[in-house]
Amino acid sequence: MDMSPTAASTPPVHPADSHELIRVVGARTNNLRNVSVELPKRRLTVFTGLSGSGKSSLVFGTIAAESQRLVNETYSAFVQGFMPRQNRPDVDVLDGLTTAIIVDQERIGGNPRSTxxxxxxxxxxxxxxxxxxxxxxxxxxxxxxxxxxxxxxxGAIKIGDKKxxxxxxxxxxxxxxRCEGMGVVSDVDLTEIYDETKSFTGGAIKVPGITPDGWYGRVYGGSGLFDPDKPIKDFTARELNALLYQEATKIKVDGINITYEGIIPRIQKSMLSKDIDSVQPHIRAFVERAVTATVCPExxxxxxxxxxxxxxxxxxxxxxxxxxxxxxxxxxxxxxxxxxxxxxxxxxxxxxxxxxxIGLGYLALERPTGTLSGGEAQRTKMIRHLGSSLTDITYIFDEPTVGLHPHDITRMNGLLLQLRDKGNTVLVVEHKPETIEIADHAVDLGPGAGAEGGTICFEGSVAGLRASNTLTGRHLGDRAALKNQVREANGVLQIRGASTNNLDDVDVDIPLGVLTVVTGVAGSGKSSLIRGSVAPLADVVTIDQSAIRGSRRSNPATYTGLLEPIRKAFAKANGVKPALFSANSEGACPTCKGNGVIYTDLVTMAGVVTRCEECEGRRFRPEVLEYTLGGCDISQVLALSVNDAAEFFGGRTRGAEDAKTPAAHTILLRLADVGLGYLRIGQPLTTLSGGERQRIKLATHLGDKAGVYILDEPTTGLHLADVANLLGLLDRIVDSGKSVVVIEHHQAVMAHADWIIDLGPGAGHDGGRLVFEGTPQSMVENSTTLTARHLAAYVR
Structure with a gap:
């Protein structure tokens, strides 16, 4: 802990200085442990530390959340009724806040009309x-x-005094x-809509949500427009049209006036009008089976x-x-x-x-926003703020360098400084040393992650951070060394004439049995090459940056499938049903419905979250908690960290040898392998950082029986110290007989590759060409591409 005058032990603020600081006292959001910090206004402050150390909890969950909540409370009660409810962060004092604008990596989606x-x-x-x-x-x-x-x-028009x-x-x-502004027209495969050999009441309809005994079953079956007990193959043309294509019309069913419309218009409104990535998985699967989209001929x-x-x-x-x-x-x-x-x-x-x-000149205005990466979405959001006349705003960025080639980071740094120099406070959560270096002030959290983080390890200048003994300070000057010896390929995947998006008839061989890194500036064609030509092949698993979708109930145990063997182990040990050990099923506390907390909606005021008094936050019925495995009840097991749970289910915890469960132990080892040993296995996914969620996804795929792994920027959200762990994991995957293809900008990953494929030379129509392929050593010695120059400057 740095104890200099600029560190967290700064003397009390005098009233005259209070308008120059954002002061946080006693922050306890998520894993923060009574954190107190003072941030200078109209300066650029960078927040560093391991993924899960508490950076986002302090910046987004505390400072930004309270700023937005206070701004929302200035609106009338009527307006607040239409706004999202925001809880007050768990903090003692927050002084000196200004209006916060969050520019995060959340994808811009939900509406296929958005470009x-x-x-x-x-x-x-x-x-x-x-x-x-x-x-x-x-x-x-x-x-x-x-x-x-x-x-x-x-209609009637009245002008002046005239009638x-x-x-x-x-x-x-x-x-x-023709296409109603969508640019595509959809054709529906009717065999995926219904089974013509069955009747409506016999379950002929295959569309999710339309069942004979559900609400829509009552509407369709009671409409009188067709015989619900007759096989659809025997329908008259009029009956089939009524079932499938009938426009909205008023009918009466069971004495209730309702609007009836055919199945196809209902699908159009409830499914096809939404962003395919935002719908539930089973609906997405249905749409992909039943609907084919073609370019509108009109x-x-x-x-x-x-x-x-x-x-x-x-x-x-x-x-x-x-x-x-x-x-x-x-x-x-x-x-x-x-x-x-x-x-x-x-x-x-x-x-x-x-x-x-901002490095997005390669995009086109017609590009649907749902197809943008997290980094592209964040930079697109920046556009609206760069020309703003507002000053004394607090801008908050979540790793703005994500998806940027080292060549483009310099331009991003310039934009951050531009916002600061207009008189704004800029707060940046970041791992890249190139951006950390430009900060006026640095706050390092840790010393570890999860329960081992949540404290201020250093606060002061970047020079002071570099000289400190914190994990970030020790790694801030890290440089990589080129490997002395690279692996030899045992085969190749041939790509010939690749022309997806901006690719210019690219021919290239992807070596097998090695670690291949695909490089180039954003928009050069990296993803188009790999996703368009390699990902669709059999025996390939792709781990990209698409978001993990989960509710308040989702956690690492449910997402990875870990909970299933745990439930079965508890059931077997106690001679009861596995459903009792699910907080989403029979074992759930009836008061909080298995959430462990009570969500109270105060309408126009901020909602309140309180621990359930019935189960004391443990989520289960009292009688369920009487059943144990290895001396622990189910709530105690879900409170274990990944590392501790691996010991427990590996049969290595003293007194809990009978808890040995190989299926659970295997999943836990994979979570530990990707650097998530500190996470509690029952921790809600909503409390995890972006980097943690990405690594959970990677862990779930480590058991796949695929020959080729494709990873899209796996260093996203990783601290400098964790990059070495990632490289070790990639080596283990390759050494197990797999082939790994990584799309990446981080020079340490490039230096560790066996083979590099570099696309460029620029972005958009200035890219899409193969500008280098070979070993990292050959790139440094013989190439002059943008990537080669930055790699040469980085390696020792």
Whole structure:
């Protein structure tokens, strides 16, 4: 612990200084142990420490959460009723807070209509530009929006004192009528909708949620539009149309007035209108089986009606503009000479230039937001803040360098400093030394992770952090060494003519039996090459950065399948049913429904979470806790760390030899192998950091019987000290006879590779080509690519 005057032992703040600091006293969110810290305003402060050390709990769970809660309370009770409920963080004092803007890695999704252009101001400005300057001239800007349909109708219009007259009106939108602005049309495989040999009441319908004994079963079966007891193959054309395609119509079922519509329109509204990645797994599986999407033949995927597609400026339509790479679109906008809209062109040009500055110039405005990576999503969110006139804001970033090549980190650092220099407070949770170096102030948490973290190990300057004896301080200057000897491949995966996205007819061989690292700047084509040509192959498992979906009840034990052998072991030892040992089933405490806590909704006030008094937070019925295994009840077992649970179920805990459960022990060893030995196996997934969740996903796949493992930036969320552990794990996977392909920017992983495949030389249409393949040693000695230069500067 650093005890210098700038460390956590700083003297009490004088009133005159209180407006220059954010002061936290006694923070206990998640694993924080009465943390107190003072952060200088209008400075860039970086938060470091192991994944799970408490960084996010302090920055996001305490400072950001309280700032947002206080801002929300300034709104009227009516408005607060529509806002998410936020609990007050467990902290004694929070002084000096300003409005917090969180720029995190949460994916931008949930709406398939959302694109890079629509979530920024770029599309809105383009629509105005085309409404003013395009030929043939189309007046309203809504005429260029694929989210606005053309609506016609009639109604009474009253002008001044004149009597109301009936008139027709038309609201001109830009939505393609054929695909309704989606760019794709869906064809449904009816054999996946129903089994024609069965009747409705006999279970003919295969659509999730529509069962004979459910609500929809009552609606369809009682509609009177078809015979529910007759096999569907015997339906008349009218009956089949009513079941499948009937438009919304009012009917009465069991004396209740309801709206009836066919199964296909219901699927369109309840399933196909949502982001496929946001729906439940069983619904996603159904959609992928039953629905095939093809490019809309009417609009050619542009989503736009004919009048919007054919109006042009200098031969470019708005659809053409949205398909251009943003860096090219910026140049086109700057080339336009339209004095009547000069301010608009300047503003649009600045917005597009921001994409380029932030390393996203390779994107197109038409790119669906659901396809962006976490790093791309975070940088896209930054766009709206770079030109903001607001000052004295607290900007909070969660690893803004995620997904960035070392070449691009310098530009990201410049943007962070730009926000600071406008008079804002910038708080950054980060592991990359290149970004840690630019901070004005550093706060290091630890000393370990989970229960072993949650304290301030150092607070002061970056130079002081480097000189300290904390884990971060000791590793801040780490550099890697090239391997003396690399493995020899025992075969290759041939890729020929790869042309997915921006790939330019790439031919390359992926060596087998070795560690291969695929490199290149963001947007160079790395993921397109591997996911498009390798991931679809048999015997390949892909561990990407897609989010782990889980509720408050989900934990490492449930997600990894660990709970199943644990429940069976308890059941066998006590001669009872396994369902008793599930907090989601028969064993759940009836008061808290197995949550362990009571969630109290106070409507317009922040909700309150309190420990359940009935089960004292243990989640189970009292009679369930009387059953033991190895001297422990089920709640005590779920409170064990991964390491302790591995000892317990390995039969190595004194007095608990009878708890030996090989199936559970195997899963626990995999969790420990990925560096999660400190986690409690019953800890809610909602309390875990992003890095921890990614490693849980990796652990679940370690037992897969695949020959090739693909990992997408596995160093995401890893502390400098953990990277070496990751490399050891990758070596063990390869040495077990597997092939490992890693998409990665971290130079330490590159240096450890047996083979490097480098794509570039740039991003977007400036990338997509193979610029180097060979050993790390050969790259450092013989290549001049961006990756080669940064690797050469990094290695010892």
């Amino acid at each position: 890079v252009g629509t979530i920024t101001d770029a599309n809105a400005m383009l629509r105005i530009l085309f409404s003013r300057c395009s030929e043939p001239h189309v007046g309203p800007s809504t005429a260029f929006s694929f989210n606005v349909p053309t609506v016609s109708g009639s 109301a007259k009936k008139a027709t009106f038309e609201s001109l939108g830009g939505m393609c009528a 609009c050619d995927g542009t989503r736009l009606a004919e009048h919007a597609r054919t109006a042009t400026i200098s031969g470019i339509s708005i659809a053409d503009a949205c398909r251009l790479q943003i860096s090219d679109l910026a140049q086109w906008v700057r080339s336009l000479d339209e004095p009547s809209v000069a301010p608009l062109l300047a503003s649009l040009g600045d917005s597009l230039d921001s994409f380029v500055e």
